[in-house]
Amino acid sequence: MAGLEMRGVVDEPDDAGRRAPPENRNNTWNWDKICAYYTNKIVRIQDANLGYLYWGIVSLILIYIQVVVFHLEGRHSMQEPGIGAVITKFKAKGFGTDGKAFDASDLRHPIIEPSGAFITTRRITVKGQRLGECIDWDTADPCPCGKGGTCDATQNLCQVRGWCPSIGDRNAANPPAGAVIENITGLSEAVLMITAGIGFPSLGAKFHVAGSMEGSSQLHKHITVQEVLDLADPPLKLADVSEKGCIIAVNFFWNCDLSWVNECEPLLSVKRVDDGTGFVQKRAKKRRENGVDLRDATYMYGLRFVVDSSGIGRQISLVPIVIQIGSCLALVQIASKAADFLMLNMYDKERSSAYYRLKVKETQDYADLQERINLIQEQKANARSDISAGVVRSSGAGAGVAFGLGAGGRGAMSSVLRGRNTGARSSSG
Numbered sequence: 001m002a003g004l005e006m007r008g009v010v011d012e013p014d015d016a017g018r019r020a021p022p023e024n025r026n027n028t029w030n031w032d033k034i035c036a037y038y039t040n041k042i043v044r045i046q047d048a049n050l051g052y053l054y055w056g057i058v059s060l061i062l063i064y065i066q067v068v069v070f071h072l073e074g075r076h077s078m079q080e081p082g083i084g085a086v087i088t089k090f091k092a093k094g095f096g097t098d099g100k101a102f103d104a105s106d107l108r109h110p111i112i113e114p115s116g117a118f119i120t121t122r123r124i125t126v127k128g129q130r131l132g133e134c135i136d137w138d139t140a141d142p143c144p145c146g147k148g149g150t151c152d153a154t155q156n157l158c159q160v161r162g163w164c165p166s167i168g169d170r171n172a173a174n175p176p177a178g179a180v181i182e183n184i185t186g187l188s189e190a191v192l193m194i195t196a197g198i199g200f201p202s203l204g205a206k207f208h209v210a211g212s213m214e215g216s217s218q219l220h221k222h223i224t225v226q227e228v229l230d231l232a233d234p235p236l237k238l239a240d241v242s243e244k245g246c247i248i249a250v251n252f253f254w255n256c257d258l259s260w261v262n263e264c265e266p267l268l269s270v271k272r273v274d275d276g277t278g279f280v281q282k283r284a285k286k287r288r289e290n291g292v293d294l295r296d297a298t299y300m301y302g303l304r305f306v307v308d309s310s311g312i313g314r315q316i317s318l319v320p321i322v323i324q325i326g327s328c329l330a331l332v333q334i335a336s337k338a339a340d341f342l343m344l345n346m347y348d349k350e351r352s353s354a355y356y357r358l359k360v361k362e363t364q365d366y367a368d369l370q371e372r373i374n375l376i377q378e379q380k381a382n383a384r385s386d387i388s389a390g391v392v393r394s395s396g397a398g399a400g401v402a403f404g405l406g407a408g409g410r411g412a413m414s415s416v417l418r419g420r421n422t423g424a425r426s427s428s429g
Helices: 013-018 048-072 225-231 318-346 349-359 369-389 422-428
Strands: 077-081 083-091 116-135 150-152 157-164 180-183 191-199 207-209 246-257 267-272 280-289 292-316
Touching: 048 318, 077 318, 083 116, 083 246, 083 292, 191 225, 191 246, 191 292, 225 246, 225 267, 318 349
Parallel strands: 246 292
Antiparallel strands: 077 292, 083 191, 116 157, 116 180, 116 292, 150 157, 191 207, 246 267, 280 292
16 A cells, blocks of 8 residues: 545535635625614513503603693703892981981991891991990800900909990890980881892893783782781781881792793792891991091891792703603503513413513523534644644645544534445455
8 A cells, every 4th residue: 555545524415505705805894784774572461460551650750741741840951040130229218206207328338238138127326435444245255265365253253344334145135325326116017129130141132120011910029027027938027027126038939931922920938037036237436536547336236138030941852852752652662561471470380481481582591502513623723733743644635634523413523424436445345
């Protein structure tokens, strides 16, 4: 024998045909595959209970989106906090117990305050204060005293350097001798003139002014002090708050839907916010007489009106509508999950198994397929190495050695050995 010759190892004819060189896919584009459309496969389960559960949850979700999200909360529209502005004017006449008359310049401090007004109802004036050592009735620190203070043994309070006699929070009910107390009456007919407005820059350039719409209330434009107190929650009487004063919040709340009409009016809210502690301002005016510094201190109780304008503007917009529709579609998945849970877990075993087979498709285990392919490729590499080393000679008949899965089936290791020509058979014989 001239040498050993390995006969050609080939697959079945059908395998050989399948192993033809693939076409050059770069030459043509398969647009059917590139632009393929993927869709979900739907299984229709004819079960009324599952339908009741699914459509019931879907209906609740739709009602929630329509009533709560769109109608009550207005999330289908673009919202913007407004920029508000107010101007408060005041005119009045008041009278003291000694017959004095007071006008707006005497009663309002400060004279100009756009966001509100302070109206004096009672004041205590201590004239001719001098620098010296006395009890500071704003703090009234008890003994022992710190640095710079001396103890007043009669009242067990510290005396410090300041304007004497002192007037403050601790002795306003019993002011020092010589203090002038003035109770101002006739303020129930004092008039407040309030102008309030708001703007929403991103929703339009218009500035909305309270009372500009036809048929809207004009009360705030010319309202008496007692009328404001009557609107408070709870209502107040001027006589009840004139001694210690109070803080009244007057709020204009705007809730404007500017989708169809570019007009809006506010809601007016009045409330006392000082918790009964009252409100007081302190004023002082210094002067010099005969080379001595003197001061007139005034302790003023009164009504502090704080006026504010704020609110929200809305306008229908496509962007929030799309967002809410997307959230609705996401919530609908809850209905599917609930129906699946009932179908696969809450029914009897036989019925649940039948539904499981309809819903779930189980595949074969292809975990060892790659291992088989790797083994075949390794055998081919070893055979080529043997031929190159001369252990096995190939003289024409084995020039095109091909290994495959063979007749033993896909994934088997058996192959069929056949000669490719008669010359190879005769030489081997």
